[in-house]
Amino acid sequence: LRSASETVVRTDLADTGIYICSPDVLARFSENFDYSSVDVDFIGNGVAEEEEGLQNRVYAHVLDKKEYASRFTCWRTYGRVCQDLMRRWAYPLTPEQTPSGYEGYIRGRGGVYRIRGSEAKVDRGASVSSSIVGRCKVGKGCAVQGSVLGHDVLLGTDVALTNSHVWEGSTIGDGAVVTSSVICHGVTIKSGAVVPAGCVIGKGCVIDAGVKLKQNSRITCSVYGGNDDDDDDDFFSSDDESEDGDASEDHDDKTDDEENKRTPVTSDPDVVGPEGIGRLFVPPASEESDDDDATEDQLPALYTLEAGSLGFNHIAHLSRADAALWKKEMEDDDEFSRADSGDDGATDDGTNSSVPSPMDMGDDFEPFVIGRPQGVDVVKELKSICLDHEEGSSTENLAIELNSFKFSQNASYADVVGGVVQAIFTRMQLEVGTSPGALVSRLRKQLDDWSPILQKFSQDLNDEVAIVKSVEGAALGDIDEATMTVLSKQPAFRFVLQTLHDAELVQEEALLVWAGERRMERGTNDDSARMTLFEQQPTQDFLEWLEESSEEEETDEEDDEDDSDEE
Numbered sequence: 001l002r003s004a005s006e007t008v009v010r011t012d013l014a015d016t017g018i019y020i021c022s023p024d025v026l027a028r029f030s031e032n033f034d035y036s037s038v039d040v041d042f043i044g045n046g047v048a049e050e051e052e053g054l055q056n057r058v059y060a061h062v063l064d065k066k067e068y069a070s071r072f073t074c075w076r077t078y079g080r081v082c083q084d085l086m087r088r089w090a091y092p093l094t095p096e097q098t099p100s101g102y103e104g105y106i107r108g109r110g111g112v113y114r115i116r117g118s119e120a121k122v123d124r125g126a127s128v129s130s131s132i133v134g135r136c137k138v139g140k141g142c143a144v145q146g147s148v149l150g151h152d153v154l155l156g157t158d159v160a161l162t163n164s165h166v167w168e169g170s171t172i173g174d175g176a177v178v179t180s181s182v183i184c185h186g187v188t189i190k191s192g193a194v195v196p197a198g199c200v201i202g203k204g205c206v207i208d209a210g211v212k213l214k215q216n217s218r219i220t221c222s223v224y225g226g227n228d229d230d231d232d233d234d235f236f237s238s239d240d241e242s243e244d245g246d247a248s249e250d251h252d253d254k255t256d257d258e259e260n261k262r263t264p265v266t267s268d269p270d271v272v273g274p275e276g277i278g279r280l281f282v283p284p285a286s287e288e289s290d291d292d293d294a295t296e297d298q299l300p301a302l303y304t305l306e307a308g309s310l311g312f313n314h315i316a317h318l319s320r321a322d323a324a325l326w327k328k329e330m331e332d333d334d335e336f337s338r339a340d341s342g343d344d345g346a347t348d349d350g351t352n353s354s355v356p357s358p359m360d361m362g363d364d365f366e367p368f369v370i371g372r373p374q375g376v377d378v379v380k381e382l383k384s385i386c387l388d389h390e391e392g393s394s395t396e397n398l399a400i401e402l403n404s405f406k407f408s409q410n411a412s413y414a415d416v417v418g419g420v421v422q423a424i425f426t427r428m429q430l431e432v433g434t435s436p437g438a439l440v441s442r443l444r445k446q447l448d449d450w451s452p453i454l455q456k457f458s459q460d461l462n463d464e465v466a467i468v469k470s471v472e473g474a475a476l477g478d479i480d481e482a483t484m485t486v487l488s489k490q491p492a493f494r495f496v497l498q499t500l501h502d503a504e505l506v507q508e509e510a511l512l513v514w515a516g517e518r519r520m521e522r523g524t525n526d527d528s529a530r531m532t533l534f535e536q537q538p539t540q541d542f543l544e545w546l547e548e549s550s551e552e553e554e555t556d557e558e559d560d561e562d563d564s565d566e567e
Contacts, residue, residue, distance in 0.1 A: 013062065015039060017071035068093070074308030075182055075200060082148060082165065086111065086130060095132060105132065110509045120149075127516045127547060129509050130461070139174070143516030156191065160520035163311065164195075173209065177520060180311030190275075198309030201278075208273020216306045218281035219272060378411040382419025386453075387426060395453050402457070414466035416457040421470035422479055424450055430483050436492045440499055447503055454505050464510035471496055472514075476529055488529075491538035498542055508546045515543050 019038045028035070028042060035041040043058055063069055068090040072078045084090050095105035095113045105113040111130040114120055120133045125140040136153035138144060144155070146163040153166050156174035166172065166183040173191035180197035183189065187201045190209040198216035201207065205219045213219070268279040283305055306312060385405060389398045402416055428442045447454075458464055470478075475487035487493055500506040518534040533539075 016063075016069040017073055018069055075310050076308050076312055078182075079163070079165065079180070079310040082132075083146065083163075086113070086132060086146075086148075110512060124548070127512050127519065129512045129516065134168075141519065143519040145513050145516045158519070158522065160516070162516075162520070165310075180309075182310065190273075193273075197311035198306065200309075202281075205278035206272065206276050207278075208276035211271075211273040211276065213271070216309045217271075218305065219278040220281045221278050376409060378405075378409050378415045379418045379422065381405065381409070382411070382416055383422040383426070386420055386423030391427075391449065395449070399453060399456055402453070413457050413459045413463045417454055417463050417467050418470040418473075420450060420453055420457070421467055422474065425471075425474045425479050425483050425487075428483075430486045432482050432485050434482075434486045436489075436495050439486055439492055440495050443496060443499055444503075447499075447505070451503060451505060458505070461507070461510055461513065464506050465514050467500065467506055468497065468510060468514045471500070472530065472533065475533055488533055490536050493533060493536060494538035494542045497539070501546075508549070511543065511546055 017039070021038070025038075025042065032041070032045075068084070070077065070081050070084070072081065081090075085093070085095060088094050094107075096107060098104050104116040106116050107113050110128065112128050113132040115133075115135055120135060121137040122128055122133070123138060123140040123142070126138045126142040126144070128138060128142075128144045130146045131144050132148045133144075134149055134151040134153065136149045136151065136155070138149075138155045139157040139159065141158040142155050142161070143159075144161045147161045148165045149155075149161075150166060150168040150170070152169045154171045155161065156172060156176070158175045159172050160177045160179075161172070162178070163180045164178045164183065165181075166178075167185045167187075169185055170183050170187040170189075172178060172183070172189045173193065175191055176189050176193045176195070178189065178195040181195045181199040181201070183195070183201050184203045184205075186204045188206045189195060189201070190207060190211075192210045193207045194212040195201065195207065196213060196215045199213055200218050202218070202220040202222065204221050207213070207219070266279060267277050269276065271280045272278045283302060382402060382405060385401055386398070389395070402419075405411070406413070406416055424443070424446045428439075428446060430439065430442070434442075454467065458467065471487070471493075473479075474483050475493050477484040487496065497506070497511065501508070501511065515534075518531065521528075521531060
């Protein structure tokens with residue numbers, strides 16, 4: 001920097017983690033045995049050599065808007081890159097345009113990719129959207145969304161699979177729920193089991209029926225000669241393993257003699273169930289730590305494990321961490337007040353009832369949103385902005401006002417469309433006796449003014465799903481009792497969904513994603529008002545019609561593709 005005539009500082013770039021180095025770099029790593037990464041150790045030290053003349057030059061290529069580069073460093077980046085491929089962000093590298101020697105895919109309705117020239121057996125009663133489907137079998141009532149299914153995968157009936165990866169030869173039993181997880185080769189998940197976000201189930205493991213794993217669990221069958229130090233080869237994402245993208249291969253490259261040295265797998269029935277196979281992987285503590293401090297020394301590794309998992313939400317993690325800090329401060333303050341008053345604040349069971357604990361409010365509790373004052377209901381505020389807009393006037397200024405409020409409160413596009421939908425139904429001024437026909441007529445009149453706003457702020461599929469959920473919320477009482485009464489009476493809810501679909505505000509894919517989420521709740525809260533609304537026969541008929549229409553168009557597209565191949 002001292003010798004440079006000009007320096008440019010960029011804050012809008014991110015390191016992709018891809019490095020192209022000369023062979024000399026390997027020698028530098030061998031000389032410096034404590035080097036563990038290129039960016040932190042090699043680059044940081046290589047460009048800062050104190051001895052004159054030993055400095056290295058590091059060149060960077062800045063990608064333009066049409067280029068894409070990424071590296072698998074953990075399961076979260078693995079899932080993110082797969083999602084980018086499905087959403088075609090890496091164009092021209094897409095599932096249809098695979099390199100020579102790889103099987104090609106055909107993209108159908110709903111963003112579903114299927115193997116070219118080979119049919120996956122998907123039951124007509126199953127819902128599949130935004131997924132890659134290999135040669136597999138999907139049973140009746142399954143809801144698959146944003147997932148990748150490998151060859152020879154078998155899904156039973158009523159399986160709920162969301163944002164997950166199921167590798168070759170795995171079986172998921174009836175009624176099982178898998179969310180944001182990786183199911184490796186040859187895994188069996190039996191009926192009714194629940195695999196929550198962030199889990200990785202290693203090769204050959206079996207999760208018994210009805211077992212509910214904890215979030216971010218790593219289940220493995222791998223045990224090598226009683227040496228736990230080798231255990232992290234299953235799931236800990238070293239650079240070599242993460243680049244291969246297959247940390248569950250369980251040392252397939254080892255020789256037969258080494259494979260025979262495996263000790264028998266000691267399954268933990270408390271984790272995988274009485275008939276399950278596998279145990280919970282726990283990252284090793286620091287070598288320098290004492291046995292008494294092992295749990296505390298494992299915390300950084302546990303956090304790394306969680307942060308590298310599918311479905312990890314760093315905002316929610318910060319919120320929970322803030323809640324824990326807030327709880328501790330409250331307890332410290334309350335301890336001083338109890339000391340002054342002589343009250344220990346304890347109940348009969350020894351717990352402290354005087355301190356409210358945000359951590360007891362569940363994983364969804366978020367005491368703050370970064371950039372937003374605490375207690376602000378952004379959807380309500382956005383609704384108020386829409387209601388203040390004069391009917392019949394231009395919506396350009398309204399769009400600017402909504403966008404400004406969105407950025408000032410760190411809100412999402414889904415929040416904006418939610419506020420707009422609530423404003424629309426509020427302006428419709430529904431009465432308890434409003435007929436479904438009159439409801440549709442009033443809705444169409446409102447959409448003449450509000451469709452441009454909804455289209456402007458519906459940036460992707462998630463925003464369209466938010467529109468559907470906002471209508472659902474209105475039918476469940478989010479606005480007022482009259483609106484709830486009108487929308488929840490058959491077939492009004494179905495008519496509203498169909499009107500939004502006809503107006504091209506909500507695509508088939510968004511409706512099927514929403515339906516898939518509701519089907520996942522079957523068997524858990526069937527008596528709830530939300531499930532009662534979803535299970536209305538007119539709504540189910542409409543969804544069935546959408547699914548059949550989607551399948552017919554997929555078949556037509558595949559026939560056209562086959563005809564073009566023959567020509």
